[in-house]
Amino acid sequence: MKNRLILLGRYGLLIIIALIFIFPIVFMLVSSLKPDEQLLRDSGSLLAFVPYGDLSFDNYIEAFRRVPIARFILNSVFITTTTTILALIVNSMAGFAIAVPRWKGKSIVLAVIIATLIVPFDTIAIPLLLIVSKLPWISFTGCESSAFVCLTTNWLDTYHVQIIPFIVGAFTIFLFVQFFRSLPYELVEAALIDGANWFQIYYRIYMPISGPVVATVTILTFLAKWGDYLWPIMVVQSEELRPVQIGVSYFFQLDVAWGEIMAYLSIITIPVLILYLSLQRAFIESIAASGVKG
């Protein structure tokens, strides 16, 4: 009997904490289905969490009408996926270069990479803005007259300005270095005897067994890029290039309709939530992997 009570107490505590962690999200999802008057009235009581009354998808329909959501989601998916794939290639290669082959100066390079970890992006955003406003790019669209391809001298208001500066990541390189260093060097020796070159060792031997780090990097890069906020505000003016987070500002102009805001927040949160819940083991293990050896 006593054991039962202790068990009950343990679960009770766990459940109360769980409620603290999910109440804002439940509130968001439930509110997105309610008309504004009811939403504001209910938020004064526990009814805020109860889906009842005049429930409908009107807020969603209205949100879709007010904001080009599909376009924003496509933009975010494109930017996020491209950044993640390029980040995996570039950073794993860098991690391999530091962890495996011997060359002069690599300890200095690693020290510089680790030092950049304490530079928060927000502090270099402005000089970076000045740089990207003067960089050349080969453009296939937006050329003058009927030219098929032309040279532009400004990265502002493009997709690549939202991707290229974010490919390389010190922390990501560091994760790959740690993982590659933990692998036995016999792998390299055997491959060299077989006549493989270093690039083959990297992509035929090391990459296929680095699944756990690849998962970690994919998830961390994806989350960071999906939540990107300051940079898109600074560099993107055209509506057709904007990512999802910027869409929120549309709802704070003119009249603030909370139901629609909740609907929009739900739309951009639900894909991430589904992804997380279906891959939750990988999510949690990958975060744990990022810290355990640190």
Place this chain on the structure above:
Amino acid sequence: MSTSGSAQATAVSPTSASSQKFGRMRLQEARAGVAMIAPAAFLMLGFLIIPFLMAFGFAFTNQRLISPNPTEFVGMRNFERLLTVRVFPIEAEIDPATGDVVRDEEGTIVFPRARNFTRDNPDYPELDGLQESFSWVRGTTQYTVLAGDSVFLRSLFNIFYFAIVIVPVQGGLGLVLALLVNQKLRGINIFRTIYFIPVVISMVIVSILWRFIYDGNNGLLNSLLGLFTMGAFQPIDWLGNTQTAMPAIMMMSIWQAVGFHMVIWLAGLQTIPGSLYEAAQVAGANNWQQFRYVTWPGLRNTAVFVLITITMAAFSLFTQVDIMTRGGPLDSTTTIIHQAVQRGYQKQDIAYGSAISVFFFLMVLTIALIQRYLTRDRD
């Protein structure tokens, strides 16, 4: 190249040939290493190191985003403005008739205003342009803190306040949660999953949701507190009050990020071998003793990692503030990064914003080095 190489190899002794082959392999190895780091090095140089060095450079100029005048080198001027802080004693006004200090109707001593000294006062040229930050009274003297930039001084105070609360509380709660979800209970994985949910939701979304929760009129927090106290609780405008705005942001930040550190602690916990606990139980250790002598020493490296990551994240506080309060009310939630972005981007004073960034970098670097030193392995 290969023909000349083999021709040489036939001409010289076999040992030298194999050492030459070895040398060629080492060269290939080095070339491969450099080639494979090149893309990352190039991108890092262009998009991280050069902008960072530019910020360093701008900090010593008067660069603006758009300016008709050419940029000039101004030496340490930005930093002087940023870091000037003086305590200036102001004596109470004396009534010339009675010789007593002047008091208002409520009996409080009347002091001359600080701006009398800081605005074009020929007697105090060193105070010219300084801003009044805060003051305290002792006897008939008001000690006034004057700063070159009182908002920056405030942001410095705010960020230390935030970090000093966040680092132990978030780290500690993370550990408590990790211990809770490390229990061997049926369905414990569900709770792990739930506690981690806020981490995967973007800070922009979380900030907007919590703005609604903290609302002074109809906010969820006020109504829930009212409900649990049977209506005894007086509603508070959490984000609109200088006393509660920062604690409100702290609470929300902990809520969002604590799951992350729970998982880090959990990973640390799971590296501690179960045999150690069995041995401790055999020796008659109670739960607290097991934690104190088995768990905590086993978490040493994890604790250092958690300490350093929370500290760095805490000092970089920005997004929540920008969305929830924009630094207000009355600068009570502004932070260093918020000031850097405000000055550099919104007010387009790139030089001054860069000076703030440089100061921030040096400050965080110093703190990280101190933490690293204090937590070093003494063995």
